[in-house]
Amino acid sequence: MKILKNRNPAVPGFKAAGLDCGIKNKKIKDLALIVSEVPANAAAVFTKNRVVSPGVTWSRRALSKSGYCRAVIVNSGNANTVTGPKGYDDCDAITKKLAEELGIPQKEVFIASTGIIGVPLPSEKIIKATPKLVTELGGKTKNWTDASEAIMTTDLVSKSDRISYSFKGKRIVIGGITKGSGMVHPNMATMLGFVFTDAVIDSKTLKMALIEAADRSFNRITVDGDNSTNDCVAILANGKAKNSAIKPGTPGYREFVKALTKLCKNLASKIVLDGEGATKFVTVRVEGGKTRKQAYLIANSVATSSLVKTALFGEDPNWGRIFCAVGNAGTAFDPNKVDISLNKNRLLKNGNPTNIPPQKLVKAMKQHEIDITIDLKCGKEWEEVLTCDLSYDYVKINAEYTT
Amino acid sequence: MKILKNRNPAVPGFKAAGLDCGIKNKKIKDLALIVSEVPANAAAVFTKNRVVSPGVTWSRRALSKSGYCRAVIVNSGNANTVTGPKGYDDCDAITKKLAEELGIPQKEVFIASTGIIGVPLPSEKIIKATPKLVTELGGKTKNWTDASEAIMTTDLVSKSDRISYSFKGKRIVIGGITKGSGMVHPNMATMLGFVFTDAVIDSKTLKMALIEAADRSFNRITVDGDNSTNDCVAILANGKAKNSAIKPGTPGYREFVKALTKLCKNLASKIVLDGEGATKFVTVRVEGGKTRKQAYLIANSVATSSLVKTALFGEDPNWGRIFCAVGNAGTAFDPNKVDISLNKNRLLKNGNPTNIPPQKLVKAMKQHEIDITIDLKCGKEWEEVLTCDLSYDYVKINAEYTT
Numbered sequence: 001m002k003i004l005k006n007r008n009p010a011v012p013g014f015k016a017a018g019l020d021c022g023i024k025n026k027k028i029k030d031l032a033l034i035v036s037e038v039p040a041n042a043a044a045v046f047t048k049n050r051v052v053s054p055g056v057t058w059s060r061r062a063l064s065k066s067g068y069c070r071a072v073i074v075n076s077g078n079a080n081t082v083t084g085p086k087g088y089d090d091c092d093a094i095t096k097k098l099a100e101e102l103g104i105p106q107k108e109v110f111i112a113s114t115g116i117i118g119v120p121l122p123s124e125k126i127i128k129a130t131p132k133l134v135t136e137l138g139g140k141t142k143n144w145t146d147a148s149e150a151i152m153t154t155d156l157v158s159k160s161d162r163i164s165y166s167f168k169g170k171r172i173v174i175g176g177i178t179k180g181s182g183m184v185h186p187n188m189a190t191m192l193g194f195v196f197t198d199a200v201i202d203s204k205t206l207k208m209a210l211i212e213a214a215d216r217s218f219n220r221i222t223v224d225g226d227n228s229t230n231d232c233v234a235i236l237a238n239g240k241a242k243n244s245a246i247k248p249g250t251p252g253y254r255e256f257v258k259a260l261t262k263l264c265k266n267l268a269s270k271i272v273l274d275g276e277g278a279t280k281f282v283t284v285r286v287e288g289g290k291t292r293k294q295a296y297l298i299a300n301s302v303a304t305s306s307l308v309k310t311a312l313f314g315e316d317p318n319w320g321r322i323f324c325a326v327g328n329a330g331t332a333f334d335p336n337k338v339d340i341s342l343n344k345n346r347l348l349k350n351g352n353p354t355n356i357p358p359q360k361l362v363k364a365m366k367q368h369e370i371d372i373t374i375d376l377k378c379g380k381e382w383e384e385v386l387t388c389d390l391s392y393d394y395v396k397i398n399a400e401y402t403t
Numbered sequence: 404m405k406i407l408k409n410r411n412p413a414v415p416g417f418k419a420a421g422l423d424c425g426i427k428n429k430k431i432k433d434l435a436l437i438v439s440e441v442p443a444n445a446a447a448v449f450t451k452n453r454v455v456s457p458g459v460t461w462s463r464r465a466l467s468k469s470g471y472c473r474a475v476i477v478n479s480g481n482a483n484t485v486t487g488p489k490g491y492d493d494c495d496a497i498t499k500k501l502a503e504e505l506g507i508p509q510k511e512v513f514i515a516s517t518g519i520i521g522v523p524l525p526s527e528k529i530i531k532a533t534p535k536l537v538t539e540l541g542g543k544t545k546n547w548t549d550a551s552e553a554i555m556t557t558d559l560v561s562k563s564d565r566i567s568y569s570f571k572g573k574r575i576v577i578g579g580i581t582k583g584s585g586m587v588h589p590n591m592a593t594m595l596g597f598v599f600t601d602a603v604i605d606s607k608t609l610k611m612a613l614i615e616a617a618d619r620s621f622n623r624i625t626v627d628g629d630n631s632t633n634d635c636v637a638i639l640a641n642g643k644a645k646n647s648a649i650k651p652g653t654p655g656y657r658e659f660v661k662a663l664t665k666l667c668k669n670l671a672s673k674i675v676l677d678g679e680g681a682t683k684f685v686t687v688r689v690e691g692g693k694t695r696k697q698a699y700l701i702a703n704s705v706a707t708s709s710l711v712k713t714a715l716f717g718e719d720p721n722w723g724r725i726f727c728a729v730g731n732a733g734t735a736f737d738p739n740k741v742d743i744s745l746n747k748n749r750l751l752k753n754g755n756p757t758n759i760p761p762q763k764l765v766k767a768m769k770q771h772e773i774d775i776t777i778d779l780k781c782g783k784e785w786e787e788v789l790t791c792d793l794s795y796d797y798v799k800i801n802a803e804y805t806t
Contacts, residue, residue, distance in 0.1 A: 051730030051738050082723050084755040117723025118756045229727050306709075310798050320485055320520025324632050327454030335454050352487040353521050392795050395713050 006270075008141045009148070009160040009175030011196040013037045013240040016143040017136040018150030021129035023077035023115070023122055029150035031126060032074045033098075033133050034194060036238045039108065042069035043207035044234035045214055053230040054087035055080055055113045058095070062107040067203040069236055070108040072194055073098055073126075073133075074151045076179070079190060080113040080121040081229040090123035097127045101134045114153055114179065114190035114230055148177040151192055155179050159270040163263045167255050170243035172199045174259055178267040180274075193218055193233035193267055198240035199256060205248055209257050210235050217264035220296075221272055221386050233264075272386045277393030280312050282370045283386055290379035294331045298374060299385040301329035309390035312370060317361035319347045326374060339375040343367060409673075411544045412551070412563040412578030414599040416440045416643040419546040420539040421553030424532035426480035426518070426525055432553035434529060435477045436501075436536045437597060439641045442511060445472035446610035447637035448617055456633040457490035458483055458516045461498070465510040470606040472639050473511040475597055476501055476529075476536075477554045479582070482593060483516040483524040484632040493526035500530045504537045517556050517582065517593035517633055551580040554595055558582050562673040566666045570658050573646035575602045577662055581670040583677075596621055596636035596670055601643035602659060608651055612660050613638050620667035623699075624675055624789050636667075675789045680796030683715050685773045685789070692784035697734045701777060702788040704732035712793035715773055720764035722750045729777060742778040746770060 010016075014036050021031040044063055046056050063069065073094065080087050091111050099106040113121065137143065148158040162175035180191035201209070210233065218233055246252045273281055284303040289295030302308055305325040311318045322340055326333075340348040343364040345356055413419075417439050424434040447466055449459050466472065476497065483490050494514050502509040516524065540546065551561040565578040583594035604612070613636065621636055649655045676684055687706040692698030705711055708728040714721045725743055729736075743751040746767040748759055 049727065049730040050732075050736065051726055079723075082726055082751070082754070082756055116721065117727060229730060313798065318519065320482075323454055323485055324452065324520060327452040327632060329453075333453065348485070351485070353485055390798060392798050395716065395793060395795050395798060 006158065006160045007162045009144050009162045009177055009196070010139055010141070011162070011173045011175040012198045013238040014196045014236070015137040015139050016147035017133050017138065018146030018148070019129060019133055019136060021075070022125045023075055029146060030075055030077045031129055031133060032147040032150035033137065034072045034147055034196065035102065035137055036070050036196075036236055038238055039068045039070055040236035040238040041067065041201060041203040041206055042110070042234065042236045043203050043210050044110070044232055045210060047228055047231040049229050049231075051082070051229050053079055053081040053113060054083065054091050055111045056230060056232060058088060058091040059110045059112065059232070062095070062109065066105070066107045068108065069110050069234075070104045071098060071102055072110045072112070072234065072236070074112045074114070074192065074194070075121075075126055076113075076151050076153050077115040078113060078119055078121050079115045079117045079230050081117045083118070083120050086120055090121045094123055094126050094130075097130050098134075101130055110234055112192055112230065112232055114151065114192055117229065144177070151177065151179045153179065153190070156274050159267060159274065161263055161266045161270070163259050165255060165259045167243065167252055170241050172241045172243060172256070172259070173197060174199070174263050176263055176267050178271060180271040190228045190230040191218065191271060192231070193264070195233065195235040195260070195263065197235065197237045199237050199246060200239040200241060200243050201237045201246040201256065205246055205253065206235055206237055208248055209253070209260055212257050213261040213264045216261050217268040220384060221268050269386060272388050275388035277391040277396065278388030279391055280370050280389040281368060281386070282312060282372065282388060283384055284372045284374070285382065285384045286374045286376065287382045288376040288378060289381035289383065290376070292381045292383055294333065295376070295381050295383035296385070297331045298326050298329040298333070298376070299383045301325045302372060302374070303385040303387040306390055309387070312365065313389035313391045315362055315365040317358040317365065319361065322372060323348060333376050333378060337377040339377070341373045343371055409561065409563045410565045412547050412565045412580055412599070413542055413544070414565070414576045414578040415601045416641045417599045417639070418540040418542050419550035420536050420541065421549030421551070422532060422536055422539060424478070425528045426478055432549060433478055433480045434532055434536060435550040435553035436540065437475045437550055437599065438505065438540055439473050439599075439639055441641055442471045442473055443639040443641040444470065444604060444606040444609055445513070445637065445639045446606050446613050447513070447635055448613060450631055450634040452632050452634075454485070454632050456482055456484040456516060457486065457494050458514045459633060459635060461491060461494040462513045462515065462635070465498070465512065469508070469510045471511060472513050472637075473507045474501060474505055475513045475515070475637065475639070477515045477517070477595065477597070478524075478529055479554050479556050480518040481516060481522055481524050482518045482520050482633050484520045486521070486523050489523055493524045497526055497529050497533075500533050504533055513637055515595055515633065515635055517554065517595055520632065547580070554580065554582045556582065556593070559677050562670060562677065564666055564669045564673070566662050568658060568662050570646065570655055573644050575644045575646060575659070575662070576600060577602070577666050579666055579670050581674060583674040593631045593633040594621065594624075594674060595634070596667070598636065598638040598663070598666065600638065600640045602640050602649060603642040603644060603646050604640045604649040604659065608649055608656065609638055609640055611651055612656065612663055615660050616664040616667045619664050620671040623787060624671050672789060675791050678791035680794040680799065681791030682794055683773050683792040684771060685715060685775065685791060686787055687775045687777070687790065688785065688787045689777045689779065690785045691779040691781060692786065693779070693782035695784045695786055697736065698779070698784050698786035699788070700734045701729050701732040701736070701779070702786045704728045705775060705777070706788040706790040709793055712790070715768065716792035716794045718765055718768040720761040720768065722764065725775060726751060736779050736781060740780040742780070744776045746774055
């Protein structure tokens with residue numbers, strides 16, 4: 001797929017800010033705030049990990065109480081996870097202070113954290129910085145850049161994007177920022193995504209749309225449905241576009257989901273491109289599946305195989321590892337029907353090797369973008385999982401994270 | 404656990420040989436043979452991968468036809484997998500030739516291969532070497548060393564062990580050789596194990612015992628039940644010990660399973676110790692489980708987490724990753740009851756951090772053997788999964804396997 005540069009994610013009616021409140025012990029930003037001028041309908045999807053951050057618990061409760069949201073506050077450098085009862089109290093104190101500063105109900109605040117686990121959150125630093133953070137809110141490119149930079153951890157670059165489309169004469173804008181770069185177990189290195197739109201859409205429909213879009217984007221850079229303790233993607237819709245309300249099952253809903261999916265896929269691709277130590281951008285596509293689940297399990301098995309990923313890093317034409325990973329997906333298929341291609345070089349036809357010259361395959365593997373296509377020839381369903389290779393630098397980054 | 408040196412795996416009534424037949428293009432052994440003087444009862448467990456080597460198909464059929472076995476022939480350097488119809492024909496030709504040389508029925512031969520996938524097996528080299536291989540059969544230490552060396556691929560050392568015990572006045576010997584060293588996805592880099600005993604035990608009971616022993620050993624260095632296309636563990640029992648036949652549910656069966664499990668665990672530990680790029684030997688033990696399955700899923704989730712494994716390599720006291728992996732196991736438990744220790748240093752008590760000084764933890768992590776103990780406090784079941792860390796060298800070895 002085509003990789004897009006960062007676009008300014010500004011959406012009418014939303015303001016952003018980001019600053020250094022001192023969590024990271026470095027002169028880099030670690031606190032972000034995005035605020036909607038009016039109450040916005042909101043929805044979010046959270047980690048499925050059984051161990052969750054108090055921030056996840058707090059935000060899930062607040063959202064279920066109110067269904068809408070005015071402010072999103074995010075700190076990086078400390079995940080506020082496995083921090084005992086203090087962790088939840090910290091969320092409460094931070095959101096209380098922010099709500100006071102903004103003059104909004106506390107339950108309309110959404111809080112998220114990313115960084116090291118098991119270290120108490122220095123909430124006093126966040127609380128102290130809150131008035132300044134509110135003062136700095138603005139709608140300019142710089143404000144959004146500040147916010148997207150302030151949520152980074154091991155990310156090498158900030159990640160944002162925007163898309164807009166017209167439907168029945170109304171222009172609808174969707175913008176978002178995201179972070180995450182631990183790619184072999186992406187969901188164990190926190191992945192956060194915040195998406196904003198000026199569409200008129202109620203929170204229930206918004207959630208349907210978010211789930212649909214995430215299942216073709218953020219959830220397709222996921223290992224086995226595994227999730228970190230802090231993962232979440234939230235969306236806020238402030239209604240400023242004044243379109244007629246988007247309702248499920250309508251053409252307007254399909255258009256919205258299409259645009260939202262595209263935006264989420266761009267954001268998710270940026271996470272993969274910035275994968276820890278990544279040197280390749282890999283798309284594993286399974287076609288001809290009997291069910292989406294079967295296609296997904298096989299794509300995921302290939303995309304998470306350390307042996308496949310190290311071979312891609314080494315540009316080693318050891319393609320048998322791909323077929324081996326297909327067989328390991330824990331789902332039935334007919335090995336004698338399977339075709340496999342890498343960047344349009346057919347490696348396997350009907351389960352038999354095509355005896356492609358290794359030199360030709362090595363040449364294909366030298367490209368930065370690698371497309372592995374697996375055709376099961378037993379149906380019409382497809383799934384794509386995005387991943388990167390497994391390099392020395394992945395090990396280096398993760399062996400030295402806290403020290 | 405205590406790591407044992409290689410012991411001579413010789414068992415009365417079995418002979419072994421190993422030589423260089425030229426598959427590897429290096430002057431190193433690549434063909435092994437073990438023969439029982441008399442027909443031996445036999446059992447085996449195979450890979451669960453949907454893509455299997457023709458050798459697996461061939462051996463499974465032969466064993467199901469005969470229930471016993473006289474000869475095991477193994478080549479390294481070529482897995483004979485994804486090799487089209489030729490792969491099965493090659494198995495047939497090799498076993499036919501060997502059966503002729505030994506003067507035994509073809510169905511009493513067991514064949515296995517390990518090495519690169521997708522390259523036709525040079526069966527003519529194996530067939531040509533067979534007469535010499537048979538000539539070299541012997542019961543001495545050197546013969547067994549030759550055989551255990553001839554099944555190695557990326558293994559740095561050969562792996563063998565022997566155990567004996569007395570029951571009702573009869574001494575029973577169990578010996579075995581094994582290979583395997585791809586440890587992040589161990590079962591995708593072929594793991595082979597061959598175990599020999601002089602016990603009197605029928606093949607059905609032998610299979611029961613093998614399954615029980617493998618579930619506390621070879622299958623506990625396994626990722627998610629994933630398997631390579633070639634994995635197998637086979638056991639042959641020739642009855643030379645003249646004990647009264649071992650029957651299920653008897654004290655004699657319990658003694659046999661206990662000894663077999665110990666041997667298999669020693670052999671499996673040797674695979675982990677020789678894990679590709681491994682610098683640590685890691686035992687993840689989950690106690691207080693409600694069911695064995697729950698305990699296993701959690702132990703496996705921790706043992707297969709790239710983030711945990713890179714932290715162990717880097718001796719990085721980022722212990723929150725362990726709890727995160729516990730939560731990711733996809734099984735229910737109460738996070739507020741969990742205790743976690745590393746080499747007897749308590750990190751977490753009732754789901755809360757004990758605030759152990761990082762320096763103390765770093766010191767504990769400098770040891771070569773790392774024991775991670777997780778107590779769920781919801782029952783009495785336990786499971787242990789053995790693993791190693793994830794190092795630069797793992798990436799190096801796997802990025803350059805074929806080139």
